[in-house]
Each structure stands twice: as structure tokens, then as C-alpha cells.
Amino acid sequence: MNAPAPALLDNVRLPRWLLPGGWPRHDGVPALARIAIDAGRVQSVQPAASEPPPSAWDLAGTLALPGFVDVHTHLDKAFTLPRMKQVEPGLLGAIDAMLADRVHWTPADVRERASRGLQWAWECGTVHLRTHVDWWEPDAVPMAWPVMAELAQEWAGRVRLEQVSLIKLPLFEDAAQAMRLARQVKATGPHALLGGFVHSTNWSENALRNLLLSAQACDLDIDLHVDEELNASAVGLQTTARILREIGYEGRVVCGHICALAAQPEAQAFATLDAVARAPITVVSLPATNLLLQDAVTGRTPRLRGITLVKEARDRGIPLLFASDNVQDPFCRLGSFDPVEALGTAALVAQLDEPFDTWSQALCRSDWLQRAPASAAPSLVGRSADLVLFTQADRHGWPSRTATRVVLRDGRVTHGDATPFFPK
Numbered sequence: 001m002n003a004p005a006p007a008l009l010d011n012v013r014l015p016r017w018l019l020p021g022g023w024p025r026h027d028g029v030p031a032l033a034r035i036a037i038d039a040g041r042v043q044s045v046q047p048a049a050s051e052p053p054p055s056a057w058d059l060a061g062t063l064a065l066p067g068f069v070d071v072h073t074h075l076d077k078a079f080t081l082p083r084m085k086q087v088e089p090g091l092l093g094a095i096d097a098m099l100a101d102r103v104h105w106t107p108a109d110v111r112e113r114a115s116r117g118l119q120w121a122w123e124c125g126t127v128h129l130r131t132h133v134d135w136w137e138p139d140a141v142p143m144a145w146p147v148m149a150e151l152a153q154e155w156a157g158r159v160r161l162e163q164v165s166l167i168k169l170p171l172f173e174d175a176a177q178a179m180r181l182a183r184q185v186k187a188t189g190p191h192a193l194l195g196g197f198v199h200s201t202n203w204s205e206n207a208l209r210n211l212l213l214s215a216q217a218c219d220l221d222i223d224l225h226v227d228e229e230l231n232a233s234a235v236g237l238q239t240t241a242r243i244l245r246e247i248g249y250e251g252r253v254v255c256g257h258i259c260a261l262a263a264q265p266e267a268q269a270f271a272t273l274d275a276v277a278r279a280p281i282t283v284v285s286l287p288a289t290n291l292l293l294q295d296a297v298t299g300r301t302p303r304l305r306g307i308t309l310v311k312e313a314r315d316r317g318i319p320l321l322f323a324s325d326n327v328q329d330p331f332c333r334l335g336s337f338d339p340v341e342a343l344g345t346a347a348l349v350a351q352l353d354e355p356f357d358t359w360s361q362a363l364c365r366s367d368w369l370q371r372a373p374a375s376a377a378p379s380l381v382g383r384s385a386d387l388v389l390f391t392q393a394d395r396h397g398w399p400s401r402t403a404t405r406v407v408l409r410d411g412r413v414t415h416g417d418a419t420p421f422f423p424k
């Protein structure tokens with residue numbers, strides 16, 4: 001891409017959550033912005049003046065967001081669906097189909113499919129991607145695990161790739177084995193996290209406690225699949241929040257899916273969310289996969305939506321992100337590693353208000369994955385000029401018409417046609 005690197009982006013439409021307090025408004029709508037870029041970093045964000053400077057790119061109200069964080073994906077499973085003959089409906093049917101396919105995996109196969117997913121993510125504007133890797137055996141590192149570590153190095157500087165050990169909960173039942181697993185993950189490097197699959201079919205509070213204690217002992221952050229079901233009796237999330245408080249865990253925990261909240265009585269669900277709000281927990285919702293897998297029965301239209309209580313989580317100040325999850329595998333036949341698609345699905349199924357001005361931060365807030373307290377007033381200033389410009393969308397209909405976009409990395413165009421913005 002030979003497009004020049006702009007020093008000024010003028011008349012940019014930024015979301016309300018990214019603007020500082022006191023930002024001017026016109027007819028109740030935030031004023032357009034002027035973004036100054038130098039040496040690949042954002043130097044300042046100011047309200048746009050009446051006339052763009054001659055050297056500025058005039059975006060004429062084009063919507064812009066920071067680069068995306070796609071915090072929950074499965075690169076090791078991606079693109080396997082075309083080679084499967086039949087997949088039974090629901091989560092457990094998808095697991096069975098994946099196990100049958102896994103016997104045919106090779107490192108080259110995993111690398112090709114994962115690399116394709118990373119390329120797609122890079123092209124759409126993602127700067128930070130986290131992948132879960134199935135880990136089924138207590139004494140054998142999965143074939144895909146070192147492949148992801150190699151790809152993390154290869155993609156450094158383009159996409160920050162983190163990997164999570166998706167370990168079935170019973171493997172943590174023995175405390176010594178739990179510690180061995182945590183140490184293996186720790187030895188992978190700072191981009192690796194300890195994870196587990198917490199579900200009513202394998203439920204054990206003792207195993208969950210061992211998982212959390214071993215992560216604490218090894219100074220690991222944690223990323224869990226939790227309560228991915230519409231079983232009102234599932235208690236994975238509430239137990240996680242309680243144990244974290246009991247052991248004084250100081251890292252960051254991500255809990256993905258938590259669909260069971262939507263099936264529980266409100267008093268029970270709200271009490272759990274209140275506990276989560278007091279814990280170092282970030283919630284991740286995976287709307288596309290959960291819509292396809294929850295309440296899934298052959299020949300019957302699903303009655304339940306399968307999405308967690310995203311509005312109620314936000315109202316309690318719980319950090320909440322949307323992510324792609326599975327892409328073209330037995331868990332989700334759709335997908336493109338574009339997290340904007342996930343938000344588009346969520347906007348409809350969860351009836352989200354103001355997707356661009358309010359909810360778009362659920363695609364961009366990498367600080368919600370850090371141990372340090374998140375910024376109450378996020379800003380572009382001082383950060384790499386990694387921006388996604390939606391050249392055909394507007395703030396009312398976004399994320400519709402977002403397929404056409406311009407992606408800037410360190411202030412330089414890597415994808416899309418920016419020529420309409422060049423100085424005349």
C-alpha cells in the first residue's frame with residue numbers, strides 16, 4: 001500500500017465514549033474531530049475547525065474507531081467445517097464433531113488455517129486477538145499449542161496474539177496436576193493464559209478452586225469458558241467470583257459466554273452480577289455462536305436467544321467485550337474474524353441502543369484485559385495511530401455498511417482505498 005501517511009485527519013466522527021469531557025456538541029451530536037499524527041502515534045485530538053488545513057485528509061464525517069481487540073476466538077478449529085459430513089445440533093454435538101476431526105490434524109494443517117484467520121483479522125482492523133486452544137490430555141501439550149506460540153512471534157508488530165489453554169475442568173481435580181498444567185502454560189511466555197471449560201456436565205468446585213489457585217501461584221491471568229448453557233442451575237460464574245474473593249486473586253479473569261444468566265431468575269442472576277462487579281472479572285459475550293448452539297434442536301425453531309445479560313452487566317460497570325468466537329467450524333458455520341459482525345448480531349438480538357456511540361467500545365477496550373485499573377476516560381492520545389475508517393457507514397445505521405473500510409496501522413494505510421481523503 002503506497003498511500004502517504006497523513007499528519008492530520010480532519011472532520012472525523014469519533015464515538016462518544018472516546019471523547020473527553022466537555023467536548024462540544026452541535027444539535028446534541030458530538031462535534032467532529034481533528035486527529036494529529038506524528039511518527040505513527042496520535043499526538044492530539046481536538047474539535048475540528050471550520051476549514052481543514054491544506055495538508056489534512058478531510059474525512060467529511062467518516063466514522064472512525066481504534067483498532068479492534070477480538071478477545072475470544074478458536075484459531076485451531078477455524079475453517080474445519082467444510083470437511084465434516086454431519087454435525088448434530090447444539091454444543092455437545094459440535095464438540096463430538098470436533099473430536100472426530102481432530103484425529104486428522106497436523107501442525108501444517110493447524111498453521112494454515114490459523115494463519116488464514118490471522119490474515120482476515122489483520123485485514124479487518126484487529127490489533128489484538130486471543131485464541132483458545134483445546135487441551136484434552138493432562139500430560140501432553142496439544143499439537144496446536146506450539147504452533148500458536150510460533151504464530152504469536154511471526155505476527156508480532158501486526159496482531160498481538162495471545163493463547164489460552166482450554167482445559168476441561170476435571171483435569172484440575174488433582175491439585176498437583178493443576179499446578180503442573182499451570183506451569184506448562186507459564187513456560188510458554190507472557191502471551192499465554194490459563195483457561196478451562198466450566199460447565200454443569202463437568203462441574204466440580206474443587207477443580208475450579210485448584211485452577212484458580214494454580215494460576216495465582218504461577219502469576220497467570222485466566223480466561224474461562226463459563227456456563228455456556230441455558231441451565232438455570234449452573235453456578236460456574238457465581239462460584240468463580242466467590243473463590244476469587246476468598247483467595248485474594250490479583251490478576252485479571254475473563255469469563256466468556258455465561259449464557260446461564262439469561263435462564264436464571266432475575267434475583268439470582270443479578271446477585272451473581274453484583275458479585276462479578278466486585279471481582280477482577282471481564283465478561284465476554286459471543287452472540288453468533290451462542291445463538292446457533294443454545295436451544296438448538298433439529299427441526300424446531302429455537303425459542304431462547306442464548307445471549308447473556310449484557311445490558312445488566314454494563315449497568316453494573318462490569319467490563320464487557322463482544323468477540324468473534326468460532327469461525328466456519330462445527331460450533332459456528334458463519335464468521336469472518338471481523339468483530340464488527342459480532343456487534344452487529346448483538347445489536348439486534350440484545351436490542352442495543354446507540355451501537356456506535358456507546359457499544360463500539362466493546363470491540364476496542366484492550367485495557368479491560370489488563371490487571372491495572374481501566375481508564376475511566378479512554379483516549380487516543382499517545383497511542384499508536386491504529387484506526388479503522390468506515391467509509392460507507394453512518395452513526396445511525398452502524399454497524400451496517402461497514403464491509404468497506406480503510407485500515408491504518410501506525411498512521412499508514414494497510415487496507416482499503418483512502419484516495420478520496422487525499423488533499424486536493
